[in-house]
Amino acid sequence: MAGETVQITGWVHEIRDLGGIVFVLIRDKNGITQLTAPSKKLSEEMMEDVRAARKETIVSVTGKVQESPKAPNGVEIIPDNIDIINVSQLPLPLDTTEKVDAEMDTRLDSRFMDLRKHDVSAIFKIKSQMLHTTRNYFYDHDFTEITTPKLVASATEGGTELFPITYFEKEAFLGQSPQLYKQMMMGTGLDRVFEIGQIFRAEEHDTLRHLNEALSIDAEMSFKSQQDAMDLLEDLIRNILADISDKCRGELEDLEHPLDVPSEPFPVVPYERVIDIVNSHDVEMNYGEDLNRAAEKVLGEEMGSYYFITEWPSAIKPFYVMPNVAEPEKSTAFDLMYRDLELSSGSQRVHDYETLYNQLEAKDLNPDSFEKYLEAFKYGMPPHSGWGMGADRLTMVLTGVKNIRETVLFPRDRRRLTP
Numbered sequence: 001m002a003g004e005t006v007q008i009t010g011w012v013h014e015i016r017d018l019g020g021i022v023f024v025l026i027r028d029k030n031g032i033t034q035l036t037a038p039s040k041k042l043s044e045e046m047m048e049d050v051r052a053a054r055k056e057t058i059v060s061v062t063g064k065v066q067e068s069p070k071a072p073n074g075v076e077i078i079p080d081n082i083d084i085i086n087v088s089q090l091p092l093p094l095d096t097t098e099k100v101d102a103e104m105d106t107r108l109d110s111r112f113m114d115l116r117k118h119d120v121s122a123i124f125k126i127k128s129q130m131l132h133t134t135r136n137y138f139y140d141h142d143f144t145e146i147t148t149p150k151l152v153a154s155a156t157e158g159g160t161e162l163f164p165i166t167y168f169e170k171e172a173f174l175g176q177s178p179q180l181y182k183q184m185m186m187g188t189g190l191d192r193v194f195e196i197g198q199i200f201r202a203e204e205h206d207t208l209r210h211l212n213e214a215l216s217i218d219a220e221m222s223f224k225s226q227q228d229a230m231d232l233l234e235d236l237i238r239n240i241l242a243d244i245s246d247k248c249r250g251e252l253e254d255l256e257h258p259l260d261v262p263s264e265p266f267p268v269v270p271y272e273r274v275i276d277i278v279n280s281h282d283v284e285m286n287y288g289e290d291l292n293r294a295a296e297k298v299l300g301e302e303m304g305s306y307y308f309i310t311e312w313p314s315a316i317k318p319f320y321v322m323p324n325v326a327e328p329e330k331s332t333a334f335d336l337m338y339r340d341l342e343l344s345s346g347s348q349r350v351h352d353y354e355t356l357y358n359q360l361e362a363k364d365l366n367p368d369s370f371e372k373y374l375e376a377f378k379y380g381m382p383p384h385s386g387w388g389m390g391a392d393r394l395t396m397v398l399t400g401v402k403n404i405r406e407t408v409l410f411p412r413d414r415r416r417l418t419p
Contacts (some may be wrong), residue, residue, distance in 0.1 A: 001065045001075070002065055002066055002067050002075070003064065003065065003066070004064070004065050005062065005063065005064050005065075005080070006062070006063070006064075006065055006077065007060065007061065007062045008026055008028065008033055008060070008061050008077065009028065009058070009059070009060040009061075009085070010026045010027050010028035010033075010058070010059070011026070011027045011028070011056050011057070011058055011059075011088075011096075011116065012024060012025070012026060012027075012053045012054060012055050012056060012057045012058075012059055012088075013025040013026065013027040013032055013055070013096065013097065014055065014097050015051075015053065015054075015055065017051060019039075020038065020039050020040070021036065021037065021038045021039065022036075022037040022039075022047065022050050022051060023035070023036055023037075024037065024050060024053055024059075025072070026059065026061065027096075027116070027118075029121075031072065031073065031118070032072045032073075032118075033072065033073070033075070033076075033077060034068065034071040034072055034075075034076040034077070035050070035061055035063070035076070035077050035079055035082075036068070036071070036076040036077070036078055037050040037078075037079055038078075041078065042078075042079070046079065046081075046082070049082045049084070050079065050082060052084060053082070053084065054087060054088050054090060055088065055090070055092065055096075056088035056092055056096065056113075056116075057084060057085075057086065057087045057088045058084075058085040058086040058088075059082055059083065059084055059085060060082070060083045060085055061077060061079050061081070061082050061083075062079070062080050062081045062082075063077040063078050063079040063080050063081070064077065064078050064080065065077055066078060092113065093106070093109070093110035093113050094106055094107060094110055094113055094114060096113065096116050096117050098117060098119075102114075104403065104405065108405060108410075108411065108416065109419070111409065111410060111419060112419075115409075118254050119254045119255055120406075122248075122250075122251035122252075122254040122255050122399070123251075123255070123395065123399045123401060123406060123407060124409065125248060125251050126244060126248050126251050126252070126255075126395065126398050126399055127391070127395045127398075127399075127407060129243060129244055129247055129248050130240050130243075130244060130391070130394065130395065130398060131196060131391065133239060133240050133243040133244075134196065134217055134236065134240065135196070137236050137239050137240075138192075138194045138219070141192070141232075142191075142192055143192040143193060143194045143219065144190050144192065144193050144194075145193070145194055145195065145196075146178075146181075146182065146185060146190075146193045146194070146195050147195060147197065148175070148178040148181035148182065148195060148197070149175065149181070150174060150175045150197070150198060150200070151165070151167065151172050151173075151174070151175070152172065152173050152174075152175045153170075153172060153173070154173070154369045154370070161176065161201050161202045161203050162174070162176065162200075162202055163200050163202045163212075174200035175199060175200060176199060176200060176201055177199055177216065177218075177388060178195050178197065178199075178216070178218050178388075179218075179318075179320065179388070180320075180370070180373045182195065182218055182219075182220040182386060183220060183320065183349055183373075183376070183384065183386075184373060184376040185220065186220060186221075186222045186349075186351075186381060186382055186384040187376045187377070187379065187380065187381045187382070191221065191222040191223065192219075192220070192221050192222070193219070193220050194217070194218060194219045194220075195216075195217075195218045196215065196216070196217050196218075196391065197215070197216060197218075198213055198214070198215060198216070199213075199214055199215075199216045200212065200213055201214070204414055205413075205414070206413070206414060206415075208402055208403045208404060209341065209393065209396075209404055210404070210413070211392065211404055211405070211408065211411055211412060211413055212412050212413055212414060213411075213412035214390055214391075214392050214408075215390070215391040215392055215408075216388050216389065216390060216391065217388070217389045217390075217391050217394075218386065218387070218388045218389075219232065219233075219386050219387060219388075220349075220384060220385070220386030221384060221385055221386060222382040222383070222384045223382050223383055223384070224348075224383070224384065224385045225332075225348055225383075225385055226310075226322075226332040226333075226334060226346075226347060226348040226385055228385055229334075229346050229347075229348070229385040229386055229387055230268075230308055230334055230336075230346070232387075233336055233344060233346065233387055233389070234265070234266050234306075234336075237306065237336075238261075240394075240398070241259055241261045241398075242261075244259060244398055245259050245261065255399055255400055255401075256400075257399055257400035259398065260305055260306075260397075262305050262306055266305075266306045266307055266308055266336075267303065267307040267308070268307070268308045268310055269303070269307055269308065269309050269310070270309075270310055270311040271309060271310065271311045271312050271313065271330075272287070272311065274291070274295075274299060274309055275287060277298065277299060277302050278291075278295045278298050278299060281298040281301075281302075283295055283298050287313065288313050288315060288316060289316075290316060291342075296337075296340040296341075296342075297340045299337070299340065300337070300339035300340030300341070301339075301340075303337070303339065304339065305338065305339065306336065306337070306338050307336075307337055308334050308335065308336055308337070309334065309335045309337060310333075310334045311324070311330045311331070312330070312331050312333040312334075312335075313329060313330065313331065314328060314329055314330060314331040315329070317331045317333045317347070318363075319350075319356070319359040319360050319362070319363045319365060320347075320349050320350055320356065320359075321333045321347040321348075321349065321350070322347060322348040322349055322350050322351075331347060332347045332348040332385075333345065333346070333347040334346055334347065334387075336387075336389070338397045341393055341396065341397065342390075342393070343389055343390060343393055343394055343397070344387050344388065344389035344390070345387060345388060346385065346386055346387025346388065347385065347386075347387075348383065348384070348385040349383075349384050349385060349386065351377065351381045351382060351383050351384060352377070352381075353374065353377040353378050353381070356374065356377055357374060360374075392404050392407045392408055393407075395407035
């Protein structure tokens, strides 16, 4: 476009006034463009307008494009006109040029400003593409999208990790998972369903991997086994990796994060083998225990990329998980891991009413609290399988960030309820 007259509107990213020449970097959604204002070529009035542009002020510039190898993208604009649209106050809550680092709390407190940084906005462009790819994948595989209630009368899986709310004259809770509802859908003839929605967990974690409000990707399929659900999940991940690699190249470059795209099928590691691996690295783990943080780190170092853990003990899995027919003490549950990070949990589900009722009692849960859920299993519930996957954790893997709060626009944890 050298020699052409163009107009560009955006934020003043940085100003360098060298006396006889002023450089103004203007930032918009697509990148940074350099405005070059040499005093010998421009009027005094124009130079005053250029110098009046504060950092983060919105300006609109009309000018001629010329090649400049040292400028961003190899071009610069010599201004004919500059309009100041909205002047930014100073000082700024944080430095968008990132020459001065900001603490995480500062960044989250001023998230509107933090998101102006290209490496931060790149995270959400990648997350958006991931969700777009996910929805398209489900539609292409004959899934029906559903939306389930987030206000519920009782726990999804039992336990106390619930946020209570006042619901008129009753007590209600924010939903932990769409699990029970998507299972009920299996008895309707909608053989394949998916949902992308918020989940809420009242866990008092304060880690880099946990939030109290998260985005979950859930899928459920009738007449499908544990292996079918694992195959679907692996194929979806591979489709996401391919699409992000193709459509988010610039964002991955901004983040300096090459994607890990496995060429081989995801390894499958039985639970008992996991115990052997963990104990061989001097981290104690006994049969019947879940993975603690030390065990996850050891396993992640050993496995290196994506892998499944299978054959979990039935005793430590939710009531709706189908036991292995040949070895009932083992379940059909599986987890998808990426290194030391759990991304997804799934299983084949119990579809027989009596078995489901008995497993509720065995887990010290009151079947009366699950009356409406159980009713769906009395009238011909097909075998079914499914999984739920943390969209925010998957975004961590896709972007390389280490703190899950960076993958959420306005994260909610045990200390943060604003902005």
